[in-house]
Amino acid sequence: MTEPGFDPKLRDDVHIELDRSRIEAILEAVERRDTEALTALLDPLHAADIADLLEQIGPSERRDLLSLWSGHMDGEILSEIDESIREEVIHYLPREVLTEAVRELDSDDVVDILEDLEEPQQEIILGALEDADRVAVEQAMAFPEYSAGRLMQRETVVAPQDWTVGQAIDFLRQEEWLPDQFYHVILVDPRMRPIGHVTLGRLLASKRDVRLQDITEEGFRTIRATEEESEVAYLFNQYHLISAPVVDENDRLVGVITIDDAMNVLDAEHEEDILRFAGVSEESSLADGVVDTVRQRLPWLVVNLFTASLSAVVISFFEDTIAALVALAALMPIVASTGGIGGTQSLAVAVRALATRSLTSANAGRVVRRELLTGLVNGVGLAIILGLAGYLIFGEPMLGVVLGLAMIANQMVAALGGALVPLTLNRLGFDPALASGTFVTTLTDVMGFFAFLGLATVFLI
Template identity: 45%
Template structure:
């Protein structure tokens, strides 16, 4: 054994992640040093048994050129599943530097859902080059997944399924499981199909193992088993999982023939991605933006919404200019006007956030919409009255004017009611017109509360000054 091998063997095992859950810095440095020295023994010792999620985090922590070198040095020892765990921009950057032969070899042993997830990032020419280097059977399975629409269940399903005929007995089924080598890596139920491979139902593994061997599978089938079509939107499938506490669901084609299965691990990723997109879009950030994106791309993607926000800010400023005489007459109005607008903006954002989330989960419609609007208007009124008393009292004491306190109190009630209405109405209207409410709601809601806030406060103030 060489000194390098002894060092790798005798070295204490390093922690993979620190207390905050980030990849350990010392581990990254160790891998970087091994890459610099082309120390394959150390690399294998460190990376070989690493979970794909940790390996993905390690790839993101390495420099771009080190990522490609790590994959090249490890060869077949590199788990390509790790590429499903990294940011999209990192994965695309890695795939651009790898040869079609390397990618084809890497995806060959993956589940179809992971292989499709990696290949869909390639342009058509590179994708075809990779597929051409696979066997016909492998190519057909992957091409089938790639042919389904982006964001569909067909893109997320794994084609490796376990299906048996209804006339088999429990004993035959168990023997089949023991004797078959190419079973899915993990499965939680036995799918049942007719001779034409149409989905009939499913049998949970616990029910199968509790039943005597001579019993026919047909008697154990749960005929209420749910299935989804390959063309169904994957977010709709995720809601099905949430609603019925599913672990896996079979996927069928338009003729109800079994073509795959979607499992809970993929659905967790879908739910996380959807929530991540909503949070980004509510802030006016591109849903595809990642921490690893270049500065130029981030600046360009954010510019458009900042420009829209600038335009709407000028609109609010134009409303204030209508009351230029009153503002020059009473300086306190200029000081207090932003308070009303800001409070309305915050209240509207609260309502808008709940409304957008409810729309995304399909909870806002029909009688539920009416109840939600009523609830938010009552909340707006209660908070409006509460803050009217607080701001009215503060303004009266601060500027020594009871009239000014009444003005801001009235404006606060009006603006918080407008905020409640805008927070619901704008996301719902955008959704009805086919515009993603998570993307566009924030700017329009803020504009409404600014305009209404300034107009109500300064308008009431103008009436008060006229009669003072």
Template identity: 90%
Template sequence: MREDDHVTLDQVRLEAILDAVEREDQHRLAELLEPLHGADIADLLEQISPAERRGLLTLWSGHMDGETLSEIDESIREEVIEFLPREVLAEAVRELDSDDVVDILEDLEEPQQEIILDALEDADRVAVEQALAYPEYSAGRLMQRETVVAPQDWTVGQTIDFLRQEEWLPAQFYHVILVDPRMRPVGHVSLGRMLAARRDVRLNDITEDGFRTIRATEEESEVAYLFNQYHLISAPVVDENDRLVGVITIDDAMNVLDEEHEEDILRLAGVSEESSLADGVLETVRQRLPWLVVNLFTASLSAVVISMFEDTISALVALAALMPIVASTGGIGGTQSLAVAVRALATRSLTSSNAGRVVRRELLTGILNGTGLAIILGLAGTLIFGDPMLGIVLGLAMVANQMVAALGGALVPLTLNRLGFDPALASGTFVTTLTDVMGFFAFLGLATILLL
């Protein structure tokens, strides 16, 4: 193993790279970047400022390869491509499998798409354009056209001899797909099982049990679910006539799964899934401000509730100091329940068949959590303010709001999902508003009844 195999993008190397860019030391820059993995170079381009990125590309763009180009985040990919000389871009793109080329093209404007398409060989261009003809976010966009197939009646020896003679094989593949005379997949054989068998063994006799085909029009989220659920390594993609058109491998399926999880996390926080560290200030404001405005209106509901109990707060000033405790604790409880429910919906472990049990569990959890918090907060309120009834009000309001938080965290995403909306997109706003409003209403309402 080479010493360079362990080189990573640490802070020392990053500072040295930026220093070489500032001094326009092309030789030193190439020396620092050469041992880095393509993914690390892509991370570097995303982390530095636009001015530093332009300086680096001006000095180093001639060394760009396909692996690095495919790893660059879509938020800066178009900017990077504009800086690359045509011959460098052409060479980099020719190194990529068709699925990686499609992934790059999806995020580019038409002029940049044409530049890349023109760089491809005629056969590769046709394959990429056929993939782009499939719906966005479909298996047809995700698949690679380079497939390794063999007739179903071949032997292991025939297949090995065939593979050794061919030069067009993909850089990485995991199965040999068996097809009938009409090019319909009927099974697949892993390379490990094939190499362990005798030459005279028929491929049909050593096929794997977990064989599945995927329609080219299937949504990529469904593809990721199938790979994760059934532990697939690769799966052939078929058209409407069940004929083989491509193959999807586990790395592409897991990328989709990662993107789905990232989108859910960002949406739970009310942030666009297009957000990136490379975005400028105005772009970041454009993405976040709409959700802040929505939250501004929902937060006004809490203000309306508080204004209804103005006389109560004036009579007992201590209530003003204690109100946020009940509301914020309820918000945290609702967020916990919400995160569990959204994740369970995304992984399909929360369904209509077990929804009732999950909701009951969350409700019981909310009651027990609320009771525990009520004891602590009730005692603290009694000791600090010297009023046992105030402690009782605090405790009862805490139990009530934890119940609401638990139910809201489970029921809101379930309801949105049933109505066909993305539960990660709007659940957080609804649950936060619900716990704030109910927290203030329960606390101030009980105070009005029991203390005045």
């Protein structure tokens, strides 16, 4: 039996999207325990789409789907699955299915899976590997967490430095162990130290008698196995690398990092910064339950509760002013809120610039002055609009002046805080994305209320 809308004549190379109708059809097949229909629906999908499906459905549906379809699981799907549910998925897979799936993966993908598993499941994965592969993975796991040694794959394509193009091509044609994807042939000296690399394009375009050393790529770089993976991602992004050899403390080749792994790190860094910027744990996932989600978010909400109390303290100092002119209570949130938005804009630019290393101590002064001037100009523009509105609505000229001056002051404070707070945290060794938002929001709220109510006390009461 075939699901409606599915054409069994579709070839494997036709891209099938994981849309809502297909997800519903898959869940219906699972509910009916129709293995044939489920296989027909899932087989045309890309591994990444199947991983997305497993992440989007609930735990019970995920368990039922895997019990029906686990025999078709391949290693690429395990590699694509979010780490928040990967351990759960592996738990549901039969031992023989897991063994076969893991054997399909390169060593760097196996290491990526092992990092997120408990020791008993790590042993299951390691036990599924061939002896040589297990040794390679265990050696990679011996490197520090979040290092290039964990990120690299051990399968490298190397050639002696004195080979010709013809010798390299003959070698590549004869070998069956080559990685599924590689971009360079790495040239090594007799001590296995990389001295350059040749792109496959240059290799195929050159005559057989050309020496490999004569067609090496410019900008060749090696990476220490102990280098932090964030530094690796920066090097790939900064210097437009496609792949780079990894060396040990003696400069001997131990592996290679390719651009896909480096970009995964870069994406993870950006995702982590976005989540931290919002005060959410980087471990958060759509697959998390209510209890886990609350546990991750509540601490930061409590922190914000205490920082917000500072604004209440400032307002309490001006109780008599507010009582004398009730209109102030309606207007003061406008000043604070607009300042918060301005501070967030400045903060987002600064945090992003720090992450990409375009904001450094060399240009920090210029950036801070630019943000301060921007805050002043924005404040003047908003002051004209808000001051005029305050005068027209309440018929009090000085109220409009107070609103305008408070807006200018708070916009300047917001712009200055948005730039200086992340710079200061970064200088102290803290992640600027983690706590900058709380500090800047508190600063703009406190200064907004203080400036508005303080000016109102001086000029209106």
